[in-house]
Amino acid sequence: MLRYVAARARSRAAWERIFRERLSEPVHLNLIALFVAVFGDVRSKVYFDLYARPQFAFGVLHAADVARQAGIRRIKCLEFGVASGQGLLNMSEIASRVHGATGVEIEVIGFDGATGLPEPRDYRDHPDLYTVGTFQMIDRKALVEALPSHARLVLGELEETVPRFLEECTTDAPIGFVSVDVDYYFSAVDALRVFGGDPELCLPVTTIYFDDVWFERHNPWCGERLAIREFNDRNEVRKIAPFTELRSKRLFKNARWIDQTFTLHVLDHPARQPVKSRATA
Numbered sequence: 001m002l003r004y005v006a007a008r009a010r011s012r013a014a015w016e017r018i019f020r021e022r023l024s025e026p027v028h029l030n031l032i033a034l035f036v037a038v039f040g041d042v043r044s045k046v047y048f049d050l051y052a053r054p055q056f057a058f059g060v061l062h063a064a065d066v067a068r069q070a071g072i073r074r075i076k077c078l079e080f081g082v083a084s085g086q087g088l089l090n091m092s093e094i095a096s097r098v099h100g101a102t103g104v105e106i107e108v109i110g111f112d113g114a115t116g117l118p119e120p121r122d123y124r125d126h127p128d129l130y131t132v133g134t135f136q137m138i139d140r141k142a143l144v145e146a147l148p149s150h151a152r153l154v155l156g157e158l159e160e161t162v163p164r165f166l167e168e169c170t171t172d173a174p175i176g177f178v179s180v181d182v183d184y185y186f187s188a189v190d191a192l193r194v195f196g197g198d199p200e201l202c203l204p205v206t207t208i209y210f211d212d213v214w215f216e217r218h219n220p221w222c223g224e225r226l227a228i229r230e231f232n233d234r235n236e237v238r239k240i241a242p243f244t245e246l247r248s249k250r251l252f253k254n255a256r257w258i259d260q261t262f263t264l265h266v267l268d269h270p271a272r273q274p275v276k277s278r279a280t281a
Contacts, residue, residue, distance in 0.1 A: 025252050042101040047251055055257035056091045056179065059207045063176025064104040066203050070271060074105040074173035075203070080191040081181035081211070082112035082153065083135040085143035091179070092151040099150075107173065108151040111161055111191070114140060117183060124185040126223045129215060135183075158182070158190035166193075171200040178264075180224060181211035188212075188227035195231075195238055195264055204269040208240065208262045228262070237268040 023030070033048045040048065043061065051057035060077050067075045077095060082088050088110040095106035116136035120127040137143065144153055154161050169175075180191050195202060212224045220229050228240050243261045247253050266272065 024254050029251060042097045049250075049252050049255060051090075051094060053087060053090050053094075054255060055209045055261060056087070056177075057094050058257075059177035059179070059209055059261070060091065060094050060098050060106065061102075062207050063203060064098050064102040064106065066205060067104050067174070067176055068102055070203070072104070072172075072174065072203075074107070075176035076107045076109060076169075076173055077177040078175060078194065079108070079110045079179045079181070080112075080158065080187075081135070081179075081183070082110040082137065082143075083181075084138045085110070085146070085153075087179070087181070088143070088151065088153070089146060092148050095150060096148065105173075106150065106176075109154060109165075110151070111154045111158060111165075112137060113157055114155050120184060121186055124222050124226055125187075126183065126185070126212075126217065129217055129223075130183045158187060158193075162190055162193050166197045166201070169197065169201050171198065174200060175202045175206055177207045177209075179209045179211065183212050183223070185223050185226050188224040189230070192227055192231045192240075195266075196235075199237075199266050199269040202264060202266050202269070204266050204271040206264040206266065207243065208264055209257065210260050210262060213260055214256060237266075239265045239267065241265065 029048075033050060036044050036048045037050050040050070045051060046054070046057045046061050049057075063075055063077065067073070077091060079088050079091055088108065092108045095108050098104070099106050114137040116133040117130055119132055120130070140153075140155075147153065154165065175194065178191075178194065180188060182188050182191055195206070210224050210228070212218065218225055220226060232239050240262050242259075243263050246261055247258050250258060
């Protein structure tokens with residue numbers, strides 16, 4: 001697995017992010033982070049943003065914590081837009097570590113068409129930003145072989161695979177974290193249909209990371225941002241909103257992923273219903 005990931009690591013992008021985000025933070029925090037990187041446990045490393053994709057690490061750990069507090073022992077974490085598979089492998093590794101730290105079993109599932117981006121349908125798919133055929137799955141066989149036993153790959157068009165996935169889902173292993181990295185508006189609409197099933201198929205608060213909402217040209221009338229807005233308009237009791245006060249809860253506050261992290265509020269979930277008053281003596 002490590003060889004597969006290393007062969008596809010985008011080191012230049014990683015170093016650019018380190019200089020832009022991490023080195024702009026207080027020096028003493030970065031010095032403490034060096035100690036945590038060597039001696040810290042999983043929870044400490046998530047808090048100090050020490051995993052390759054801190055948005056995945058935070059999302060998976062937060063989902064496991066929410067599940068454990070609710071007495072749920074198994075959850076699902078999804079990635080829409082797998083491409084070469086580096087992110088799916090990364091999420092799988094994080095899920096394994098979080099399982100060890102929390103006791104919550106985590107199944108990781110990646111969805112992709114495997115052939116790269118299709119032709120954009122209209123301006124809502126941001127044809128000014130994305131190119132047909134990019135983000136192809138480089139080596140499907142190698143990726144499948146590299147996946148651990150708690151992870152799997154679902155190939156096909158989202159408009160077909162998402163409904164089938166919902167049919168097989170059970171409430172004993174709800175969705176806890178979702179990464180949406182599909183670039184196009186129409187693809188994002190199909191991905192968000194995963195939140196349209198029984199309310200208990202998701203945690204009452206489900207963390208979502210949207211990869212394609214941060215360019216200057218991203219806006220509420222195109223792409224993933226439009227898909228979010230229309231999802232909220234269509235659903236009375238399922239709402240997607242920015243993760244409340246997330247920046248104030250993070251140690252390193254300059255990370256871009258904070259602004260890309262949202263929460264699905266499942267308002268018709270049994271856990272969101274009025275609390276029954278307790279009898280008093």
